Amino acid sequence: MTIFFHELKQGKKAGLITSFSSCILLILIMSVQPKVQNQMKMVEKLIAGLGPLAQAFAMDKLDMGELLNFYSLEAGNVLLLIGCSFSCVMGISMLSKEEGRHTSEFLFPHPINRLSVIIQKWLALIIQLVVFIIINTAGTYISFVMLNQPWDMMLFIKIQLSLLILFVCVGSICFSISAFISHEATGVGVGIALTLYVLNLLINLDVGKDIFKYITPIYFTEPAKIVTKGTLDTYFAKYYGLITIASLLLGTLRYAIKDLRI
Amino acid sequence: METAISTENLTKRYGRARGIENVSLEVLPGQIFGFIGPNGAGKSTFIRTLLGLIRPSSGHVSVLGNTIPLKSRSVLKQIGYMPSEASYYRGMRALDVFRMSSHLRRKDCERESWVLSDRLGLDPTRPVADLSFGNQKKVAIVAAMQHKPKLLILDEPTSGLDPLVQRAFWDILHERNRQGATIFISSHVLSEVQQHCSHAAIIRDGRILVSDSVSRLGENTARRITLRGINELTQDIINFSGVLKVDIHSSESSILYQGDMHDLIARINQLPYSDIIITEPSLEEIFLHVYERGQ
Numbered sequence: 001m002t003i004f005f006h007e008l009k010q011g012k013k014a015g016l017i018t019s020f021s022s023c024i025l026l027i028l029i030m031s032v033q034p035k036v037q038n039q040m041k042m043v044e045k046l047i048a049g050l051g052p053l054a055q056a057f058a059m060d061k062l063d064m065g066e067l068l069n070f071y072s073l074e075a076g077n078v079l080l081l082i083g084c085s086f087s088c089v090m091g092i093s094m095l096s097k098e099e100g101r102h103t104s105e106f107l108f109p110h111p112i113n114r115l116s117v118i119i120q121k122w123l124a125l126i127i128q129l130v131v132f133i134i135i136n137t138a139g140t141y142i143s144f145v146m147l148n149q150p151w152d153m154m155l156f157i158k159i160q161l162s163l164l165i166l167f168v169c170v171g172s173i174c175f176s177i178s179a180f181i182s183h184e185a186t187g188v189g190v191g192i193a194l195t196l197y198v199l200n201l202l203i204n205l206d207v208g209k210d211i212f213k214y215i216t217p218i219y220f221t222e223p224a225k226i227v228t229k230g231t232l233d234t235y236f237a238k239y240y241g242l243i244t245i246a247s248l249l250l251g252t253l254r255y256a257i258k259d260l261r262i
Numbered sequence: 263m264e265t266a267i268s269t270e271n272l273t274k275r276y277g278r279a280r281g282i283e284n285v286s287l288e289v290l291p292g293q294i295f296g297f298i299g300p301n302g303a304g305k306s307t308f309i310r311t312l313l314g315l316i317r318p319s320s321g322h323v324s325v326l327g328n329t330i331p332l333k334s335r336s337v338l339k340q341i342g343y344m345p346s347e348a349s350y351y352r353g354m355r356a357l358d359v360f361r362m363s364s365h366l367r368r369k370d371c372e373r374e375s376w377v378l379s380d381r382l383g384l385d386p387t388r389p390v391a392d393l394s395f396g397n398q399k400k401v402a403i404v405a406a407m408q409h410k411p412k413l414l415i416l417d418e419p420t421s422g423l424d425p426l427v428q429r430a431f432w433d434i435l436h437e438r439n440r441q442g443a444t445i446f447i448s449s450h451v452l453s454e455v456q457q458h459c460s461h462a463a464i465i466r467d468g469r470i471l472v473s474d475s476v477s478r479l480g481e482n483t484a485r486r487i488t489l490r491g492i493n494e495l496t497q498d499i500i501n502f503s504g505v506l507k508v509d510i511h512s513s514e515s516s517i518l519y520q521g522d523m524h525d526l527i528a529r530i531n532q533l534p535y536s537d538i539i540i541t542e543p544s545l546e547e548i549f550l551h552v553y554e555r556g557q
Binding site for chain 1: 306310313314315316317334335336338339341343345347348349350351352353359362363365366367405
């Protein structure tokens with residue numbers, strides 16, 4: 001497990017900085033909630049005036065005065081965007097950085113097979129995503145406790161788990177793409193995350209075609225949808241589960257036979 | 263006898279670009295084998311194919327009796343590889359590089375890494391990023407040798423090393439060779455290959471020009487004779503057997519020559535030159551005028 005621990009060590013600093021920055025941001029957003037609750041009439045007016053924008057962010061479906069509703073629409077949405085970008089950026093460079101940073105000529109002459117490298121690096125990616133969601137969940141939980149309002153713990157766990165599923169899904173897909181490229185592609189990672197986010201906004205606005213639901217996993221993991229439906233859509237959960245596994249297999253096959261660029 | 267390295271018609275193409283073409287080579291156990299060629303000749307491509315980093319387009323590769331890349335994992339346990347320009351992970355000290363390498367090999371090499379570092383004058387506690395190019399080379403040498411491999415594959419190991427360290431490096435290499443290690447070393451410095459290697463092959467444009475014992479290759483070694491203060495040569499010298507090329511400039515003339523030096527010098531001494539310099543010609547010249555023409 002040398003590569004696994006090595007990856008965790010290498011990604012520790014960036015991972016912790018991103019996690020704690022995002023956590024502080026969530027706490028700040030949640031601290032606004034009591035003011036929103038006290039001025040609900042004005043907020044409702046404001047939301048009604050937003051028109052399609054309110055629809056895009058699902059603000060027209062939920063009462064922002066309630067703690068979890070506010071979380072899912074505001075802080076949860078921010079966490080989704082930051083986490084999605086973090087997963088894509090981490091995943092897209094996981095394999096390709098060895099070639100991009102010219103360390104493949106150090107690593108691969110050692111007696112390790114490429115499958116083992118792939119598994120260890122993927123596990124390291126997943127652990128980093130789990131740590132990211134744990135830190136942010138802990139920060140959000142503390143802010144909930146401080147706000148001292150009633151909220152559904154189970155629903156909150158479901159929201160956080162669905163976000164973790166989203167991060168693992170997009171992180172793994174980008175990880176697989178990483179097998180096909182030979183350089184670090186941070187920009188591509190951010191681009192993928194933003195594209196998936198925008199596609200989901202289009203779906204919410206009803207201007208996106210149905211096919212978009214099969215392109216962006218944000219569609220079924222968006223916090224506002226979990227709060228509205230109370231659970232994950234199992235059809236899309238299975239679909240994106242299969243997509244993730246298929247992409248990992250494809251990435252593995254490619255990486256196992258590719259000529260490493262030095 | 264089982265070969266340490268054996269390739270048959272090994273070819274690697276990158277699309278339309280040439281890598282190596284029909285390379286057939288044999289390195290026997292216990293040899294110090296020099297692999298000579300100019301930059302871009304295909305030396306590194308050949309080495310990376312041996313290590314399974316890239317897959318051959320056609321042909322067969324066998325290292326320590328195992329087919330590559332099928333059994334590369336078991337073979338790599340017994341190989342130490344030093345790349346020509348090694349890159350390491352960010353924030354690592356030389357010591358961390360050695361530890362990571364030994365963990366990947368599941369072998370405790372701590373003591374040997376300190377011994378080698380000491381002999382090469384390397385402080386392994388310093389971050390690799392802070393080290394000079396020469397010291398980073400030393401890190402690569404220690405990482406390649408600390409597990410005492412059966413086969414050492416070294417890609418241009420001495421470039422960037424000062425002469426004292428080069429001497430220490432060759433001493434270690436000869437010790438390892440006496441202990442039974444086979445050494446495959448790529449270089450574009452002909453003199454070091456002549457001095458230290460028992461066998462050598464010359465590669466150019468992806469093809470092996472010649473592969474033989476160094477003593478036999480040495481017989482073919484040409485010399486460049488530069489005569490200062492004269493801008494013409496007699497027909498006697500220009501047409502002299504063994505003269506491969508003549509260059510005449512305004513203040514000096516030079517001759518690329520392969521043969522008995524005494525005969526030529528006797529003729530040159532009749533010329534009114536002010537100074538004479540005899541040097542080893544560049545590899546490019548040797549390839550162009552000796553091996554390509556003569557063999």
